[in-house]
Amino acid sequence: MGDSLSANGAGLSAEELRRNFAEVKPGMRPKEAIEESNRCLYCYDAPCIKACPTGINVPSFIKKISTGNMLGSARAIMDANPVGASCSRVCPTEELCEGACVLNHSSKPIRIGDLQRYATDWAIGSGKTLFQAGPGNGRSAAVVGGGPAGLSAARELARFGFSVTVFEAKEQAGGLNTYGIVSFRLPQSISLWEVEQIRKLGVDIRTGIKVGEDVTVQELLEQFDVIVLAIGMSKVPMLGIEGEQLDGVYDAIDFVEATKTELTEEMAGKRVAVIGAGNTAVDAATCSVRLGAANVKMVYRRSREEMTAYDFEFEFAKQDGVEFEWLSMPVRIIGDGEGKVTGLECVRMRLEPAEDGGRRRPVPVEGSGYTLEVDAVIKAIGQTRYLPLIEQLGIEHKRGIVTVDPVTFQTSNPRIYAAGDVVFGDGQGEAMVVSAAQQGKLAAYSIHQTLVERRERHG
């Protein structure tokens, strides 16, 4: 991208903004896709299948591309992964399927993610509906939260013949795929296509309804046989330092979300500090650059080694011209007389070996305080939990991380299941779109097993 992203302090035109937020990576061209698909060995018991959390039959969908069976290819992908089009763009493939490809040892791994995008892009372009709902089984399910986990559970339940209602607080379903992952990696239209595919199965997706406020937990428990809780995580936590209320301090999730609906000149020409070094922090930083910020620094109290963002995210941020303040901890946000951010006071850190042999601990270097002159501070230090709703549901949790059976995804209330980011943490699961989708599927399978199959067996 480099110099095509103008960061000269001047505001960007609407056209420049649009271009900056258009999908960065072009799709594969037909010749590329044919060559690459024919390179796949069609391994037996292929490791790439096992490395995909949703177990997509990778050799099968790739073979179908090579034989020109595009519909079959898209179905093979979306069958295993109801958000397979989004995943083709946001999955850390080098740590998953592509990392496991046997060709890593003798050549170059197959570009599985790109081929997956090629097939799902075809499906989007075709306007086809890929699946059908199963014949009604007389049971009903409420899915709370319309993100990857909720949509995935809803689709599988609909295919089992459940009557499914999704409650989604936002205006559109799709969760972070629709509102959280930056447009230049994942255009909103992709996520909305996936939502539409699920709606076409007869799933009632009620948007703009917040469970716990617009409809009570009690009502859901009365009206539905089973509930799937898939509300994800909430806002970024407070830093707990002075100046957090100043004008110019942003929550990274809100900040990125705003760019998914409207591109403004708010950041144009500004100096921005992003606090944190996860994927969300990288997304907030690259978004700032693309909105025309004059300078963007990521401030992290540990070093590059401990950074939790994926390698490809880090590389992407570097390419966008993001700078890094490693081993630096913010201690105060400084404002001017009008309450506007003017600086971020930090101290230098050093890493000490942890006593228990775990992750190295950052400790402040005495007298190392310094100030970064900035106009905006974006907080990206993780996400909090929807504690009030979880408490209302009366299910077991650890600091808002809902406790589930690792196989069935059942919570302490047998009629409530939970999947996705809401169960992530404390060694439970991983915060990825693809794992959220898989958990939604698994929750649906165990619901089907418990409510339908077991009953049938017992007459």
Next chain:
Amino acid sequence: MADLRIRLAGISSPNPFWLASAPPTNTGYQVQRAFEAGWGGAVWKTLGDPIINTSSRFAAVHFNGQRVAGFNNIELITDRPLEVNLEEIYETKKRFPGHALVVSLMVEPKREKWHEIVKKVEAVGVDGLELNFGCPHGMAERGMGSASGQQPDLVEMQTMWAKEAAKTPVIVKLTPNITDITATAKAAARGGADAISLINTINSLAGVDLDTWNTVPHVGGKGAHGGYCGPAVKPIALNMVAECARNPEVGIPISGIGGISNWRDATEFLLMGSTCVQVCTAAMHHGFSIVEDMIDGLTNYLDEKGLASVNELIGRSVGRYSDWGDLDLNYAVVARIDRDNCIVCNKCHIACEDTSHQCIERHTDDSGAAYLLVREEDCVGCNLCSIVCPVEGAISMIEVPSSDPPLSWNQRQAAITAINPDNGGDDSGEKEAV
């Protein structure tokens, strides 16, 4: 969803995809695994004696980094006793009554030998028999396989002998190692065959090792010709199928075999008159699961074409296959290059310049960018440039409207003869090689 069920000479199958008589159908374990994977039918590995194992037996031709463009073998028929095979055939048919189970046979060209084997095999319950007149090595030395399959009278007589005893449909499998495939196909039909299947393998030598000077494969330093199959033989097989399909004197159903690797290949054989197809090499290369995309791909294709059953597809291209003498000599196409898709590799230029008609010109536009232009008046429409062009959509062959009405060689000769009966018209019925 389109209906894939077919019937070949009275043998019904849930889909047109069968495994050919070869290593994949050697045992009950294998055939049952294949049926579980989705294959609609199988032709059991040829029964007969004696049991001989050749080691090594296979070789392949790899082409530019793609493995198994062609496959070569010097193995013989079944390597297991008849009784064991019969027992497993019985078990397999019992477990899969809805699938097509055909058994391939090869015996000495003697009437009582054929009667004996046909009765024995039919007694265990099979859907049909396939007579292997095709194996090009090993058996031929003893007057079996392609040795008998190359002589129309032997094909006819042995088919008759098998038919005398058979209660189930008899398919005759033809060898391609013959100049005119319809000669033996017609013989099979005269002998009473209910269907023909083709092709068996083509005489071949896979290669020579540049270090040892041994043949590939070799058996203790000596080699012999083998049988060639796999993707490389598909065009040869497709032509032979088409020639049989359009010949009224053959007139019996066809099971197409040879280089079929996916649903697209299979569909071509169906269009050219095969009621079902048989596959060997592709299964040996990738395993039985390849049938999943064959079924899925064909189903989606039929749905896309708005056809309710695969039967509506069978033979649809046969009428378009004719003799060179019937082609319209006034039909013309020329090459046209689309600059938007062209990557300026100049391959079309040099192909035309060095080996065709020197009509692709290289130019530079005002901005200094190179581009290519076909001088259409000199283009003979040979297709060569579009064949060597590496990108989709860069070269199209465009039909140029002709001011003359369609006229074929045969029509032309007939017209000349009508004007001047003493001159021309002598070879008008002959096939022309091009």
